[in-house]
Amino acid sequence: MAAPWAPFAATFTNFLFIRGRSGLARSRVAWKAAATERRTVAGTQVLRLIHTTSPTQKKNVATSGREECTVAFIKKQIEEFNIGKRHLANMMGEDPETFTQEDIDRAITYLFPSGLFEKRARPIMKHPDDIFPKRRALQWGEDGRPFHFLFYTGKPSYYSLMHEVYGMIVDLDKCSDHLRAKGLLPQKKNQDLIGSRWLIKEELEEMLVEKLSDQDHMRFIQLLERLLTLPCGSTEEEYIHKFRRAIPVQSKTKLIEPLQYDEQGMAYSSGEGKRKTAKAKVIVYEHGSGRIKVNGIDYLLYFPVTQDREQLMFPFHFLDRLGKHDMDCTVSGGGRSAQAGAIRLATANALCSFVSEDEVEWLRQAGLLTTDPRVKERKKPGQEGARRKFTWKKR
Amino acid sequence: MALAPAPLALLRAGNLSRFHWLDFLGKASPWTSQHSLRMYGSVPAAGIVQQEDNSDLSDKILTEPLKHSDFFNVKELFSLKTLFDARVHLGHKKGCRHRFMEPYIFGTRLEQDIIDLDQTVRHLQLALNFTAHLAYRKGIILFVSRNRQFTHLIEKMAVDCGEYAHTRYFKGGLLTNAPVQFGPQVRLPDLIIFFHTLNNVFEPHVAVRDAAKMNIPTVGIVDTNCNPCLITYPIPGNDDSPDSIKLFCHLFGTTIKRAKAKRKQMEFLYSQQNKQRAKTGDTYQQQPGPPQLET
Numbered sequence: 001m002a003a004p005w006a007p008f009a010a011t012f013t014n015f016l017f018i019r020g021r022s023g024l025a026r027s028r029v030a031w032k033a034a035a036t037e038r039r040t041v042a043g044t045q046v047l048r049l050i051h052t053t054s055p056t057q058k059k060n061v062a063t064s065g066r067e068e069c070t071v072a073f074i075k076k077q078i079e080e081f082n083i084g085k086r087h088l089a090n091m092m093g094e095d096p097e098t099f100t101q102e103d104i105d106r107a108i109t110y111l112f113p114s115g116l117f118e119k120r121a122r123p124i125m126k127h128p129d130d131i132f133p134k135r136r137a138l139q140w141g142e143d144g145r146p147f148h149f150l151f152y153t154g155k156p157s158y159y160s161l162m163h164e165v166y167g168m169i170v171d172l173d174k175c176s177d178h179l180r181a182k183g184l185l186p187q188k189k190n191q192d193l194i195g196s197r198w199l200i201k202e203e204l205e206e207m208l209v210e211k212l213s214d215q216d217h218m219r220f221i222q223l224l225e226r227l228l229t230l231p232c233g234s235t236e237e238e239y240i241h242k243f244r245r246a247i248p249v250q251s252k253t254k255l256i257e258p259l260q261y262d263e264q265g266m267a268y269s270s271g272e273g274k275r276k277t278a279k280a281k282v283i284v285y286e287h288g289s290g291r292i293k294v295n296g297i298d299y300l301l302y303f304p305v306t307q308d309r310e311q312l313m314f315p316f317h318f319l320d321r322l323g324k325h326d327m328d329c330t331v332s333g334g335g336r337s338a339q340a341g342a343i344r345l346a347t348a349n350a351l352c353s354f355v356s357e358d359e360v361e362w363l364r365q366a367g368l369l370t371t372d373p374r375v376k377e378r379k380k381p382g383q384e385g386a387r388r389k390f391t392w393k394k395r
Numbered sequence: 396m397a398l399a400p401a402p403l404a405l406l407r408a409g410n411l412s413r414f415h416w417l418d419f420l421g422k423a424s425p426w427t428s429q430h431s432l433r434m435y436g437s438v439p440a441a442g443i444v445q446q447e448d449n450s451d452l453s454d455k456i457l458t459e460p461l462k463h464s465d466f467f468n469v470k471e472l473f474s475l476k477t478l479f480d481a482r483v484h485l486g487h488k489k490g491c492r493h494r495f496m497e498p499y500i501f502g503t504r505l506e507q508d509i510i511d512l513d514q515t516v517r518h519l520q521l522a523l524n525f526t527a528h529l530a531y532r533k534g535i536i537l538f539v540s541r542n543r544q545f546t547h548l549i550e551k552m553a554v555d556c557g558e559y560a561h562t563r564y565f566k567g568g569l570l571t572n573a574p575v576q577f578g579p580q581v582r583l584p585d586l587i588i589f590f591h592t593l594n595n596v597f598e599p600h601v602a603v604r605d606a607a608k609m610n611i612p613t614v615g616i617v618d619t620n621c622n623p624c625l626i627t628y629p630i631p632g633n634d635d636s637p638d639s640i641k642l643f644c645h646l647f648g649t650t651i652k653r654a655k656a657k658r659k660q661m662e663f664l665y666s667q668q669n670k671q672r673a674k675t676g677d678t679y680q681q682q683p684g685p686p687q688l689e690t
Contacts, residue, residue: 140581143533144581144582145533146535149553149557150559152569153561166546
């Protein structure tokens with residue numbers, strides 16, 4: 001690991017990496033800039049002229065092997081980063097204590113202006129944790145003996161998990177045999193499992209920090225299901241809950257805004273909606289006579305077509321509140337039908353605040369609260385439109 | 396010093412890279428061997444004598460067990476009767492017999508092969524003695540089996556005696572491609588013990604062949620349908636009954652624990668002797684022979 005140019009390595013230029021496409025910590029390019037740096041080494045001030053020019057001094061991190069990213073190395077890098085941060089703050093004339101990452105980025109772009117187009121190729125100075133990829137800590141001690149007893153299987157965490165769960169199953173089997181002999185078998189209760197699901201493969205991989213195959217995941221879930229068939233104690237229940245995630249209930253995700261009150265004391269509620277490119281904002285007043293104004297214009301004049309007015313009417317008609325509310329809307333974008341649809345959605349959203357939870361559920365099931373996801377499909381090359389092809393000629 | 400390097404050199408005849416760990420453990424520093432060669436005939440300085448003592452100590456610890464045929468007294472752990480009671484002599488039917496297992500078979504009874512327990516006793520003693528020596532020298536022992544009935548038992552036993560187990564799906568390049576799979580400085584097992592030499596489809600386990608390729612000694616329980624060829628210390632015996640596997644687990648576990656305890660004992664004893672010698676200050680005194688250690 002000894003490199004002849006290590007004494008010349010600046011604490012400053014050390015962690016200025018040019019991140020190429022090959023990855024984060026792969027390339028350290030020698031800088032042709034000559035820079036001076038004052039460095040306090042064990043109490044003495046040492047002025048060092050640092051310039052790394054010759055390519056023979058360049059150290060190829062990719063070939064130096066895994067020794068690079070040891071814990072000691074990362075710690076050293078962090079120390080150097082902190083010292084360098086203070087130097088940078090001094091250079092920019094700012095307070096080293098309150099020098100944040102954004103200040104660092106600004107300082108680096110100022111000191112090292114780069115004309116490169118690729119943003120990731122420009123010089124950066126970030127905390128080593130962001131630069132060096134997280135690696136598993138070394139899995140064996142100084143004498144070479146691995147720490148985990150299942151190290152040689154290749155997936156020690158996963159297999160030790162399976163071993164543990166199987167051990168629990170065996171113990172529970174014995175317990176249940178004893179209990180059955182005495183006739184004290186407790187009843188199975190499955191209420192705790194409603195509303196939760198097992199971990200998916202990605203979540204399990206994340207938990208174990210190991211790559212798994214689909215069969216591994218399936219096997220693990222089968223083993224847990226088998227554990228569930230036995231009479232579990234509280235420790236087992238807690239253990240199983242570690243591997244379950246709650247399913248968010250769909251219909252409860254809608255946030256109902258509380259009613260707001262204006263100067264006269266009239267309650268009102270606002271809502272937003274969109275359809276194709278049209279966006280609408282609506283204010284519905286609690287007491288009224290069914291007067292609707294769109295962009296300051298009466299709705300009869302703004303929407304001459306009956307179909308559009310029917311769209312505006314639909315939420316009120318559904319809730320049997322046809323002549324009971326006043327409405328003010330602003331709408332922009334889209335065409336006449338899209339604007340009508342946008343106002344309809346906005347109205348339905350606003351009306352949720354006036355109405356009971358059951359009726360909100362009915363609104364949702366009627367499709368009044370769903371944003372219509374349909375947008376204009378793009379035209380493809382070689383075709384006349386989105387779907388229409390050019391006229392086919394046999395010859 | 397002439398005696399000490401000789402047996403170690405025999406051991407080093409094999410793969411140098413694998414036994415480099417022994418060097419690390421056996422000597423205090425890499426340079427002691429040079430100092431201990433008294434080529435120049437001058438009186439060595441006191442500091443070098445200290446290093447000499449350390450190398451002497453480690454050499455004595457390592458060579459002392461090799462002077463006795465059954466240093467760890469593995470013979471007393473089992474007898475023919477215990478093997479018989481655990482049904483170790485029961486083999487498979489005549490049709491499953493492997494040709495190379497014929498020397499180990501005592502006979503057949505109602506078409507079921509009976510394994511010769513006299514030979515089993517001898518083989519088992521050799522195997523346990525070898526395992527004990529390896530555990531004494533702090534080698535890595537890997538238990539391998541692919542029989543799903545005994546996975547949990549074998550893994551528990553491995554945890555218990557502080558060694559390693561592999562009773563799961565065996566990935567192809569585990570032993571032969573280990574530096575790529577694990578890391579450049581990985582240490583391979585120094586002994587592989589097979590509780591079941593066949594895998595789930597009744598074919599020889601890949602680890603048998605790979606261990607032979609990587610010069611790793613193997614100990615294996617070979618049933619009448621197994622191939623004992625590539626296994627260094629085969630133990631002809633039954634690998635299907637729970638009782639026999641439990642007995643073998645118990646035997647291997649006890650030997651390993653015994654050997655590790657013996658090692659601690661020897662280190663303690665020799666360090667005590669060294670302290671006494673340092674107190675008396677007599678550097679040229681011949682080391683008294685260590686007392687015969689009984690368990």
